[in-house]
Amino acid sequence: MSTSEIEASPQAQADTAEPPRPPRGGLLGGLIKLARPKQWVKNVLVFAAPLAAGRIDEWDVMRQCLYIFAIFCIAASSIYYVNDAFDVESDRQHPKKRYRPIASGVVPVKLAWVLGPVLAVASIVLSVILCNRGTALIVGLYIAMHMLYSFAFKHVQVLDLMMVASGFLFRAMVGGVAADIPLSRWFLLTAGFGSLFMVAGKRYSEMVLMGEEAAKTRASLANYSITYLRFVWQMSVAVTVLTYSLWAFDIPQGDATLAWQQLSLVPFGFVLLRYAVYVDAGTAGAPEDVVLKDKVIVGLGFAWLLMFVLGVFHV
Known part of the structure; x- marks a missing residue:
């Protein structure tokens, strides 16, 4: 990317960019898009603590990291389901968010309200079964804080920044906790x-x-x-x-x-x-x-x- 592209007016970029389109593939495509697969790249942070400790090459440690990576993808998706269901009306007023699966009507609001909690519970149960209770605690805190953020603290000054940032911190911590590595x-x-x-x-x-x-x-x-x-x-x-x-x-x-x-x-x-x-x-x-x-x-x-x-x- 050239310097001129970086320095271009954000408003001009917004005006010339092609508007997003509703998700293809019907309900299934909408459910996949609602889970935000592109956001899962953030979950590579779970490998940070084992890598820093020099134990990422141990199979037992890598296996735990792979487990918790998948678990965090499920947990994060549960939050997106609930958040978008809660914010459906405001999303419909947004120039880009109105194309999200729920706001555009591709995914029913009631279905998102059901699947969100189901995925949240599944991620915590899998944390206990595949990792340990400490991991389940972090996953549970991650989900709880982001649900509270969506329902109550989204508009609380400074606290909203802290709660969103905590999601990255939990990701960075959980790999070490899952593999019993000091942080x-x-x-x-x-x-x-x-x-x-x-x-x-x-x-x-x-x-x-x-x-x-x-x-x-x-x-x-x-x-x-x-x-x-x-x-x-x-x-x-x-x-x-x-x-x-x-x-x-x-x-x-x-x-x-x-x-x-x-x-x-x-x-x-x-x-x-x-x-x-x-x-x-x-x-x-x-x-x-x-x-x-x-x-x-x-x-x-x-x-x-x-x-x-x-x-x-x-x-």
């Missing part, structure tokens, strides 16, 4: 503030993109100003870099030829700087699209992962 305090802080950066950046982008109309489709934005959200995402990205640095320098180097963990700070920092370009331009409303479609971010991400893995395994 570093710096790892948790990096995951927490990195999550806040993503969430605040998304809200900021929505305000830049839609202007005064933003509060009509997401009422919580009426409680914030653009300058405040800019302060939050800038503060959180700075803390993320700081805590990652402390974490990288805290990991034993062993007999590695180079300090790969410390060197990984370079691509890690540039990934955040590159993503911040989209946030500042107001085009980071869909973080997963930004991350997956920007070749520079993908390349830097692979460079970071390679360096980190080399450091973890003392190459």
Whole structure:
């Protein structure tokens, strides 16, 4: 993507973009789209703690990670079902959300209300059967907090940002809990503030993109100003870099030829700087699209992962 494309007016992009279409495939296609498969990319965070601990190459650990990845996909889908059923009227007023399966009438509201809780209970039961009670507790807290967010705290200033960001933090924690791996305090802080950066950046982008109309489709934005959200995402990205640095320098180097963990700070920092370009331009409303479609971010991400893995395994 060229610099001119990144710096293009968000409103102009919104005006020229082809409007979304209702999901194809009838009811089944609508149910699949409602589960947001594209959002499942966030669940790769469950591999973070085992990777950082250098135990991702153990089959028992990898198996637990694969289990919890699938479980979190089910849990997240249950939340999307319930959230979209609850927000169906406001979604119908949104220029893009009105094409969501429930808002467009492809999936009946009552069916979503039934399937959402069923999937939520299934994810907790599977956590107990396939992993352990600690994992089930985290999955249950994840579901409970996001349900509370949808029903009660979506419009509570600051608390709404914290509750959405907690979803990323729970993902980062649960892989370690499922595999009985101790979690570093710096790892948790990096995951927490990195999550806040993503969430605040998304809200900021929505305000830049839609202007005064933003509060009509997401009422919580009426409680914030653009300058405040800019302060939050800038503060959180700075803390993320700081805590990652402390974490990288805290990991034993062993007999590695180079300090790969410390060197990984370079691509890690540039990934955040590159993503911040989209946030500042107001085009980071869909973080997963930004991350997956920007070749520079993908390349830097692979460079970071390679360096980190080399450091973890003392190459």
